[in-house]
Amino acid sequence: MASYISNMTEGSEFKHLIHFSIPLLIGNMFQQFYSIVNSVVVGRFLGKNALAAVGIAGTLHFMFFSLCFGLAVGVGIVISHYFGAKKADKVKQTIGNSIYVIMLSSVVLGILGILFTKQILVLMQTPTEIMGETIAYFRILCAGVIFVGGYNGISAILRALGDSKTPLIFLLISCAINAVLDIAFVVFLHKGIEWVAIATIFSQAVAMIGSILLPLKNNEYLHIRSKHMRLDKEILIKVASMGFPVALQNLMVAFSMVILQGVVNRFGASAMAAFTATSRVEQLTGQPFNSMGAAMTTFTGQNLGAGKTDRVRKALFKSIRVVVIFAAFMWLMVALFGQWIVGQFVTDPEVIRIGHIGLLITGPFYVVLGLIYVIRGLLNGAGDGTFALIIGFVEIAGRVGLSLLFASIAGIGVWGVWWTSGVTWAIVALTAIIRYRQGKWDKFGRLRDDSN
Numbered sequence: 001m002a003s004y005i006s007n008m009t010e011g012s013e014f015k016h017l018i019h020f021s022i023p024l025l026i027g028n029m030f031q032q033f034y035s036i037v038n039s040v041v042v043g044r045f046l047g048k049n050a051l052a053a054v055g056i057a058g059t060l061h062f063m064f065f066s067l068c069f070g071l072a073v074g075v076g077i078v079i080s081h082y083f084g085a086k087k088a089d090k091v092k093q094t095i096g097n098s099i100y101v102i103m104l105s106s107v108v109l110g111i112l113g114i115l116f117t118k119q120i121l122v123l124m125q126t127p128t129e130i131m132g133e134t135i136a137y138f139r140i141l142c143a144g145v146i147f148v149g150g151y152n153g154i155s156a157i158l159r160a161l162g163d164s165k166t167p168l169i170f171l172l173i174s175c176a177i178n179a180v181l182d183i184a185f186v187v188f189l190h191k192g193i194e195w196v197a198i199a200t201i202f203s204q205a206v207a208m209i210g211s212i213l214l215p216l217k218n219n220e221y222l223h224i225r226s227k228h229m230r231l232d233k234e235i236l237i238k239v240a241s242m243g244f245p246v247a248l249q250n251l252m253v254a255f256s257m258v259i260l261q262g263v264v265n266r267f268g269a270s271a272m273a274a275f276t277a278t279s280r281v282e283q284l285t286g287q288p289f290n291s292m293g294a295a296m297t298t299f300t301g302q303n304l305g306a307g308k309t310d311r312v313r314k315a316l317f318k319s320i321r322v323v324v325i326f327a328a329f330m331w332l333m334v335a336l337f338g339q340w341i342v343g344q345f346v347t348d349p350e351v352i353r354i355g356h357i358g359l360l361i362t363g364p365f366y367v368v369l370g371l372i373y374v375i376r377g378l379l380n381g382a383g384d385g386t387f388a389l390i391i392g393f394v395e396i397a398g399r400v401g402l403s404l405l406f407a408s409i410a411g412i413g414v415w416g417v418w419w420t421s422g423v424t425w426a427i428v429a430l431t432a433i434i435r436y437r438q439g440k441w442d443k444f445g446r447l448r449d450d451s452n
Helices: 013-045 048-064 066-084 088-123 128-143 145-160 165-188 193-216 233-265 269-285 287-305 309-343 349-381 385-408 413-437
Strands: none
Touching (some): 013 193, 013 309, 048 066, 048 128, 048 233, 066 145, 066 287, 088 145, 128 193, 145 165, 145 193, 269 309, 287 349, 349 385, 349 413
């Protein structure tokens, strides 16, 4: 059981962060790898219109299922607090109740996604020539949303208990399956974009099932009895109060990306394909930040549950040093090899040119992107729901307002899309710093005084 659980309330803060974040980083990198494989296979063998369709569907997918992702975060925060407070029965009750929360939200959102895909794509000003492929691709993803919700739910539970290795194992297996199926379906069997989506949901199903079955034998917290499955109002309120703000934040971020995607769509298929390619690159470069931010969430939850606020402060400053180093390295890579990187997605010279310049614009902003992840990780781990809502509104205001502003300035044109992303990151980072320095985060969501 020990290998499946990590108590972060004792020992070196830096060691815990690194040991926890490395499996997350490896998993996130491989997850981005199979996302990139999707894009490369689609872009090179099915064309730039198909690549643009994948990009639009990906943005829409994140918007629709932000509720599932946010609720999974809420479940993880509550579990990490109870775990830090050494309340094993409450941990099991939260796990039992989370099954209802995650599964129900996944099914409802999947149905809504299938029903309203076309209407939303019309509002996004999706070009007619890629409408059919985008609808087909996204609806298949919606049909498999139960696997996305299930994997995110069990991953959140395991990570809250300090186990970031088990989700990694099956994510790697999932990535390998997805990559092989993509190549087999498109390159060798000459199938269309729908089969790329089928490969994705099949691989996600494997990841979900494996992540549940492997730790079941050795992790005592997963041994759920019928009493733990009874609906608990207190726990559901805690999950909702911590999960819904994060879900709404994700929804607002995704909505702002949909608006930005609509701006990109005005500039034609080449700009859309370039934006998809650079988005994949930025997702990849952001993974070290994402991993460190997730580590901060679990670390903060466990230590606030144990009443050890000073350890959280120390961990934040150590994590900031790490992301600054990563940001500098990633900026250097896109500055030196940006054209070659975009060229791995498509062969169209115009798409490569646009994507390369886009990366040169956003590269200097990677450092503020890193700050967003680690500070947000801390505040999420503390259960600061107000901040999650604030940051969501800032993202919308930044992306919508700046995209309109840059569009109105002569000579900027399509480059305003990438300037919008970079400047929005800077504004969000400043907001996160201000919120942290207000010092209220250590009062949110702590369960150490919970008498139940």
